Amino acid sequence: MSMKLLTSAVFAGLAAGLIAALLQFSFVTSSLLEGELYEAGEKVHFAVDGTPQSPRGGAEVDLAAEPVRYGLTVAFNIVTYTGFGLLLVALMALAETKKLTKITPRQGLIWGLAGFVAIQLAPAMGQPPVLPGSVGAEIGPRQAWWLATLLSAGLAMWLLAFGRGLWPWLAIPLLLVPQIIGAPVLDTYFGVTPAELAASFAAMSLGYSAAGWAALGFFAAYFYSRQEA
């Protein structure tokens, strides 16, 4: 692997991972913790006493209370974004080698947003981000659908950006077919968490990853275009 690709991916993964972790603690983790209260049965929605309500809140992010847990969240944000960063700079290098484009930081922002659509948004339409306390279909088929969907959507992004002739039109079936086939789901609802909490968690997760991907694309392109091969 060339040093240029490695260093741009590592710097970009570090920057995007730290930004993402900060956003996660600010906007995502508290609903995750609240979901765990329902998962563990410490809070019960639609309790047996007949009340249709349960009080909002009850779980705050306390970095000092669980330093290992939150430290690992930071670490895995960095690992994940470095992983995606390596794929992103490899594709950027491929696009430049094939003389399809010249990478600039601003263009990197668009690469990042395209990555968000392919890796987060397209799979999330079939398998929304799940709060703890949700029960899903069997893991194997779900992972298979998820992987097939993001590969198909990733190819669609590439064709939209660089396809010639009629190739970009192929993006439409590539984006549609996984959703028409549909992700594996159970035929019953098992959720024990309030619908509002799950919806807010799903929307916040997508926003968090959109910001993370935009940052990753920008920094990957910035470090990539600064270095000579």
Added chain:
Amino acid sequence: MERDDMTTQTTTQTAAIARAATSTTGIVAAMAAGLLLLFLSGYAQATILHDAAHDQRHAMAFPCH
């Protein structure tokens, strides 16, 4: 003299071929490394990895359990 020129030319060609090869190899290697990291952070089911990556997997909507 002629021999020197030929040697220089050959060296340049070899270097050019090596550079092109490194670039393709580099791209493939970067992809492989990226996939390995993502397998660990998002896909592997080993309990210790799953627990460590738990919050982040939920936030990234990786299908993890």
